[in-house]
Amino acid sequence: MENKKLFVDYFVDSVFVEKFNESLRECLSKIQQRTMAKYCSPENAQRLKHGVDFSNPAAPQVFNGGVETHATHFEISLESIIAHDVSALENCFISFQKEMGEQFIRMVYSTISKACDQSGNVVDANKSGSLSLAFLEMLEKLEFCIDKNGVVSFPDIHLGTDAFNEFTKEMQEATPEFNELLESVKGRKIAEAQEREILRKSKFARYGDSSI
Amino acid sequence: MRILLAIGCNAYEHADSLYSAEDDARRIFNALLKPEIGQFDPECSLLLESPTIEQVRLALRKTLFDNSDIENFTFFFAGHGGVSSGSFHMWLRDTGQKTQSMTALSLGELFRFLNETSPRQSNIIIDACQSGGLVSDLGVILKPELIGDVGTPALTLIATSAQNQNSGETSAGGIGTNAILDCIEGRDFVQDSASVLDLVEIGRRVSKKIEPYGQNAIVWGLNLYGPPSFCRNPRFETDPNTSLRGLIHHWPADIDVAIKDNYNEIWDVYGVLDRQWNATQFITLVGAILRPCRENGLALVGCAERLAVTFSAKAMQATDVYRSPLVSAGVAVCLLPSLGTSEIDAGAEFLICKLVDEIVAVNELLISSMKENKYCLLPKDGGGFVELYQLPLRISKILAWAGATYICAQDSTKEKAKLQFIEIFRFALEHYSGSIIAVSDSQASSWEVILTAAMMLELNDEAEHLVCLVFKSILTCEGNLSKFDIPPEKALVYLLSRQRGDYSNASDLIERPIETLSVLLRAAKALNLDSVLDDYLWEIDGLRFACYRPTSYANYSYINMEGGFNEYWEVGFDVFRIDDFIGSWTLSLLEDRDLVYKLSLVGSLLLEDRVPWFCLDAFLSESS
Numbered sequence: 008m009e010n011k012k013l014f015v016d017y018f019v020d021s022v023f024v025e026k027f028n029e030s031l032r033e034c035l036s037k038i039q040q041r042t043m044a045k046y047c048s049p050e051n052a053q054r055l056k057h058g059v060d061f062s063n064p065a066a067p068q069v070f071n072g073g074v075e076t077h078a079t080h081f082e083i084s085l086e087s088i089i090a091h092d093v094s095a096l097e098n099c100f101i102s103f104q105k106e107m108g109e110q111f112i113r114m115v116y117s118t119i120s121k122a123c124d125q126s127g128n129v130v131d132a133n134k135s136g137s138l139s140l141a142f143l144e145m146l147e148k149l150e151f152c153i154d155k156n157g158v159v160s161f162p163d164i165h166l167g168t169d170a171f172n173e174f175t176k177e178m179q180e181a182t183p184e185f186n187e188l189l190e191s192v193k194g195r196k197i198a199e200a201q202e203r204e205i206l207r208k209s210k211f212a213r214y215g216d217s218s219i
Numbered sequence: 220m221r222i223l224l225a226i227g228c229n230a231y232e233h234a235d236s237l238y239s240a241e242d243d244a245r246r247i248f249n250a251l252l253k254p255e256i257g258q259f260d261p262e263c264s265l266l267l268e269s270p271t272i273e274q275v276r277l278a279l280r281k282t283l284f285d286n287s288d289i290e291n292f293t294f295f296f297a298g299h300g301g302v303s304s305g306s307f308h309m310w311l312r313d314t315g316q317k318t319q320s321m322t323a324l325s326l327g328e329l330f331r332f333l334n335e336t337s338p339r340q341s342n343i344i345i346d347a348c349q350s351g352g353l354v355s356d357l358g359v360i361l362k363p364e365l366i367g368d369v370g371t372p373a374l375t376l377i378a379t380s381a382q383n384q385n386s387g388e389t390s391a392g393g394i395g396t397n398a399i400l401d402c403i404e405g406r407d408f409v410q411d412s413a414s415v416l417d418l419v420e421i422g423r424r425v426s427k428k429i430e431p432y433g434q435n436a437i438v439w440g441l442n443l444y445g446p447p448s449f450c451r452n453p454r455f456e457t458d459p460n461t462s463l464r465g466l467i468h469h470w471p472a473d474i475d476v477a478i479k480d481n482y483n484e485i486w487d488v489y490g491v492l493d494r495q496w497n498a499t500q501f502i503t504l505v506g507a508i509l510r511p512c513r514e515n516g517l518a519l520v521g522c523a524e525r526l527a528v529t530f531s532a533k534a535m536q537a538t539d540v541y542r543s544p545l546v547s548a549g550v551a552v553c554l555l556p557s558l559g560t561s562e563i564d565a566g567a568e569f570l571i572c573k574l575v576d577e578i579v580a581v582n583e584l585l586i587s588s589m590k591e592n593k594y595c596l597l598p599k600d601g602g603g604f605v606e607l608y609q610l611p612l613r614i615s616k617i618l619a620w621a622g623a624t625y626i627c628a629q630d631s632t633k634e635k636a637k638l639q640f641i642e643i644f645r646f647a648l649e650h651y652s653g654s655i656i657a658v659s660d661s662q663a664s665s666w667e668v669i670l671t672a673a674m675m676l677e678l679n680d681e682a683e684h685l686v687c688l689v690f691k692s693i694l695t696c697e698g699n700l701s702k703f704d705i706p707p708e709k710a711l712v713y714l715l716s717r718q719r720g721d722y723s724n725a726s727d728l729i730e731r732p733i734e735t736l737s738v739l740l741r742a743a744k745a746l747n748l749d750s751v752l753d754d755y756l757w758e759i760d761g762l763r764f765a766c767y768r769p770t771s772y773a774n775y776s777y778i779n780m781e782g783g784f785n786e787y788w789e790v791g792f793d794v795f796r797i798d799d800f801i802g803s804w805t806l807s808l809l810e811d812r813d814l815v816y817k818l819s820l821v822g823s824l825l826l827e828d829r830v831p832w833f834c835l836d837a838f839l840s841e842s843s
Contacts, residue, residue, distance in 0.1 A: 040727070049726045053787070054702075056828045057767050061785035065793035065803035155760045155791065210795035211760075212753035 300347030405453030
């Protein structure tokens, strides 16, 4: 009889439990996807069905940051459940978002940093003399992105709070000569992007108009 | 020889008439003479309605004494009866109460006839009042010189009432006779595990059934030996779960831990197999059941074959004719990791042959339907808008399994499978070209197999037609194919997004990257269509496509494969023409007679998240 008490349930609907937990997993997944979408467009997210290694056989120069595992766990006490503490749900979501989000962001910056180290796309702000000069040097090293419709997008700038405040102040106090130089660099970079895009499209057998 | 003497007496010169006795005898007579029920000899069996004692004695002489080598003699009586002077008497038309010993048929007299003629098995059924009183006469037959030795007759008796009870009749017939006929004709369940019913088990069932009517039917079995032989069992194997119960019962005891550990899952999968199919669930279950057998090749093969037979039997109850072949395929694929020994290879070949035979039969049915009705690929019930999603998938599966059957067929069925594939392929191209489109990336493996079979058969025109149709559909949707595991309830969202060309609400339903394009571009190269398709690659500028290359194709039965490599390409980044892709493609080569080739091909069609790249690679290798 004592053993039996350990293995019995009282009005437990296991199918309901499974479906509820599935909806909870979906909720958490959506939270994670929202976080990821701030740094990476959903259209750029790729899915692996098997294995973990990946490569670009036709573009071996592309940096491969590998696959990481991100994990978090959340505890809810039995006391909270029987006290019907619904705030535990919200706390779970907040904790999950924070933990998983931090891991993702750390991965993004770490991967970009490694890629830049590998390609040499690094600027030392101290050596440049100031943030604004370092910024100019960065623009020189960068290639602006251009999509297939010819729309050029400028690079996103990610700064810590202090660096952001300092950078903003410097840019506001920049001389007209500096601004002119900045515009000149931007203009050149845009033109380079457009030229690259023309070159890229020329690699196709044909580009534009008609279909099968 | 099986002989029946049925007597029903309604009319009496010295007793009250009955209403249903003659009808009871007639119904028993008609039922037991049917070949599908009793198989009693119609020439030698007799039916008597309200006979006199002399007529009965004459009938007994004719049936018992004029025939030799009687395997089964069955005597049925419905009418008045009673115990008198230490014996049970069956009353006939001219029976008088004070002259029963002369004018009624006593059971003792019948026993003496049976003693003299010794049919191997005698059955006596009496539906009369006080028929349980026949116990008084058992002393006639219970003699060591008559029974007990080898070959001495066996005797079964049913009396539909106790010695001190009456037997009732209704307008529908005698209560006892009705109960017996219900068992014989399948309206009442006795058992379903044997093909023949024994009168003893019928008697026990009848006894329980007529108790509420105040009758206590009694059955005796004397000197019984050998298998039951009264009548066929109409309920034999009608329980749809019979084959699984048999499987579990006869599973080798030393490896039955797998059955015990998966008992609930086995019944869950088996129970819905005629209505639902989930390849992942089925292969996972079969893999778990076979795991303890993997050390012993013969045990593995034997158990695999039993599983295939058992689950196929249930699958054949499905309206979807592909269900049973998919079951065979699922079991066969589970042998992949263990290939390499002669017994397992032989077992795998056997299951592949079974699969091929099943698909050939399905193809025959399909071709026959196609000739009568061009809409035969649409479902018989339901359907409608859901077909805008399901039909393209169905067409690719039908063609793929037909192609796989040709590829995997042995020489004896190769030609037939070939002709079937050609006919089905051409029919689909002619009547369903609008639905030969890529909707889901799950179709990638199907396209690979279809194009391989077509190219093996030098159906290059048809293969080119298919490549162009599928490629065009990819251009139309800009490569936004649905995930292979899209939930059914999301298919409508995907369809609407595809129709509107706006996938912002369906981003999580789109497969990225896709493997379908990897299949098509290689097929285009093999068919020398690359320069044609190159002109249109700009329309999918930015589309990423991929290939998962396993460490071994013997892993193609695992639900999740570890190791291996995921390779990616992007149109407009590292691929501008098909040659850019082919130039960086690593060929996978397997012999098409190889068991790994066949089973991994089958596995890819079942699980739909992997492609048998070696199929088209054989043609790329020839041309390179």
